[in-house]
Amino acid sequence: MNIFADFAERVNSVVKGLDLAADAPELDLRRVTVEPPRDAAHGDLATNAAMVLAKQLKMKPRDLAEKIAEGLRADSEVDAVDVAGPGFINIRVNKVLWERVLADVVAKGDKFGAGTSGGGLKVNVEYVSANPTGPMHVGHTRGAVVGDALASLLQFAGFDVTREYVINDAGSQIDTLANSAFLRYREALGEDIGKIPEGYYPGEYLIPVGKALAEEYGERLKDMDQGERHALLKDYAVDKMMDMIREDLSALNVKHDVFFSEKTMHGQGKAIDLTLDALRKRDLVYNGTLPPPKGEVPDDWEDREQTLFRSSNYGDDSDRALVKSDGSYTYFAADVAYMRDKIERGFKEVIFILGADHGGYVKRLEAIGNAISGGDVEVVVRLCQLVKLYKNGEEFKMSKRSGNFITLRDVVEEVGVDAVRFMMLYRKNDAQLDFDFDKVKEQSKDNPVFYVQYGHARCQSVLRQAAGELDWFSNTASELQSADFTQLEDEGELALIAKMAQWPRIVEGASENHEPHRIAFYLYELANALHSHWSRGKEKPQLRFINDKTPELTKARLALVYAVSQVIASGLNVLGVTAPNEMR
Known part of the structure; x- marks a missing residue:
């Protein structure tokens, strides 16, 4: 039950019933919203209907608001309607509506709020996609959590989601990885390799790879043809790095359905060739020249004819080169082929979770998707800002190329996976995040x-206590469905129900805007409402959840506690965070 969507329909119905609406047959109601008022003292619901429809209906917003308010006052489930300011409409609903909301939560449990707004639409969410050149560091952590939580959120909202990781195993960094692994292999055979050469990966994580190569191949790699050896080393090292990365992701409870190898797109007759051939037929690829970059022109600038993609026709800053001067494909060419692959797999929405340093990719990815799909596929790019780590009041520094960096696993082992995931989602993805090891342990x-989490544990503690003290209570959901919710009259109890009533709206808004942090914010507000009401019960015994002298009221209150626990558990599950039954 989404009370806000329900009342939006009621407001629209009132508007359509107005005499003046007959003169506006094409009335556009899409911008009409019903939401919680900024100040709860103003009412339970608020609508902007008069503000957004006044121009269409050729009325002053305040006058239109009065007419809409008059129609809403005739609703039997509305207690009061007030018009405020230039035309805002505040609604106070009848208590029976909150009773219906609570009954719905108790009946559906952790499925309450699970939406159908996604309509089974196929969505691809690509996240992490770190180069397979070493273990995951804390810089990858935020994107991994945001992408994983967004995928879960979209699934909860009714989308058909595929979680994807692209393995960047076709670039020059893989040559460097292979050379670095060969160096560690020679070291494992007893050679003194001295100082790691500049440009190689110096991290100790490659030492086990060198040892594994030595155990499997002995001295044979030294005598192998250089080209054959290099190809073997690239595949071997990437496989080992991906094993390490999968373990890192598993430690963070991050899941993927597909690991897509970029290398599979390269080669004669492979995806990039086929893609460029297909796009030439649609005049999306052409031979031409690009203007020099704005500002100071670099010394090595070449004004030469190139194979180009018409991305500027689709919102990009310029057309993009597909082939390098040596005849090999650019990274952009691989991006084009990869996008086409996703579109051919039937995805109608393609989402990328990237680091803040990939800001230049936003327009080009949107342009690729728009051009290839003819505008039928929505491309969404979300950038994750940097995470700063603090411990004992000091900032941690890291550098991947030097080999001195904080790994994802270091952070998880320090504070636990739940703290890492929740805190990575407790800021909007494009806002910088300060992660303080000490504070997340408080x-x-x-x-x-x-x-x-304490909110969920507190609810479970109440239910366990009731089962132990009340001989008529067995702590089952079916038992609580028969509770008499009319018993609940305290303002704190009704406030808790009103907060739970927002959950379906939060899910819908967060999924539509691809913002899983909204879930974390909401859960904190719900937990705060619970803890505040609990504190009132300490001061006023008549408000406590369990009272053996009033079984009907106690049963209704236990149903309320159960409902809160289910919504918290549902939200934490979306975030990939556990909902503990007790806190130690």
């Missing part, structure tokens, strides 16, 4: 993950 309201 057991206080200032630590959001603890505060939310």
Whole structure:
């Protein structure tokens, strides 16, 4: 039950029923919204209907608001309607509506709020896609969590989601990886390799790879043809790195359905060749020249004819080169072929979760998707800003190329996977995040993950206590469905129900805007409402959840507690965070 969508329909129905609407047969109601008012003292719901429809209906917003309010007052489930300011409409609903919401939550449990707004639309979410040249470091962590949580959110909202990781195994970095692995192989055979050469990967994570090569091949690699050896080393090292990366992702509870190898697109008759041939027939690829870059022209600038993609026709800053001067394909060519592959797999929405340093990719990826699909596929790019780590009041520094960096696993082992995931989602993805090891270990309201998890544990504790003290209560969902919700009259109880009523709207809005951080924010607010009401019960015994002298009221309150626990559990599950039954 989405009370906000329900009342949006009621508001629209009132508007359509107005006499003046007959003169506007093409009335556009898409911008009409119903949402919680900024100040709860103003009511339960608020709508902007008069503000956004006044021009269409040729009325002053305030006058239109009064007419809409008059129609809403005739609704039996509306207690009061007020018009504020230039035309905002505030609605206070009848208590029976909150009783219906609570009954719906208790009946559906952690499936409450699971939407159908996705309509089974096929969505591809690509995230992490770190170069397979070493273990994952903390710089990858935020994108991994945001992508994984967004995929879960979209699934919960009713989309058909595929989680994807592209293995960048076709670039020059893989040549460097192979050379670095060969160096460690020689070291494992007893050679003194001295200082790691500049440009190689110096990290100790390649030492086990060198040892494994030595154990499997002995001295044979030294005598092997250089080209054959290099090809073997590239495949071997990438496989080992991907094993390491999969273990890192598993430690963070990050999942992928597809690991797509970029290398499979290269070669005669492969995906890139086929893609460029197909796009030439549609005049999306042509031979031409590019203007020099804006500003100072580099010394090595070549004004030469190139194979280009018409990306500027689709919103990009310029057309893009597909072939390098040596005849090999550019990274952009691989991006084009990869996008075409996704579109041919039937995805109608393609989402990329990238680091902040990939800001230049946004327009080009959108242009590729728009051009290839003819505008039928939506391309969404979300950039994740940097994470700064703090411990003992000091900032950690890292550098992947030097080999001195903080790994993803270091962070997980320090504070636990739940704290890492929740805190990575407790800021909008494009805002810088400060991650303080000390603060995320605190057991206080200032630590959001603890505060939310404690909310779930507190609910479960109440239900266990009730099952132990009340001989008529067996702590089952079916039993709680028969509770008399009319018993709940306290403002704190009704406020909790009103907050839970927002959950379907939060899910829908977060999925539509691809913003999983909204879930984390909402869970903190719901937990705060629970803890605040709990504190009131400490001061006023008549508000406590369990009272053996009032079984009907106690049963209704236990149903309320159960409902809160289910919504918290549902939200934490979307974020990939556990909902503990007790806190130790």
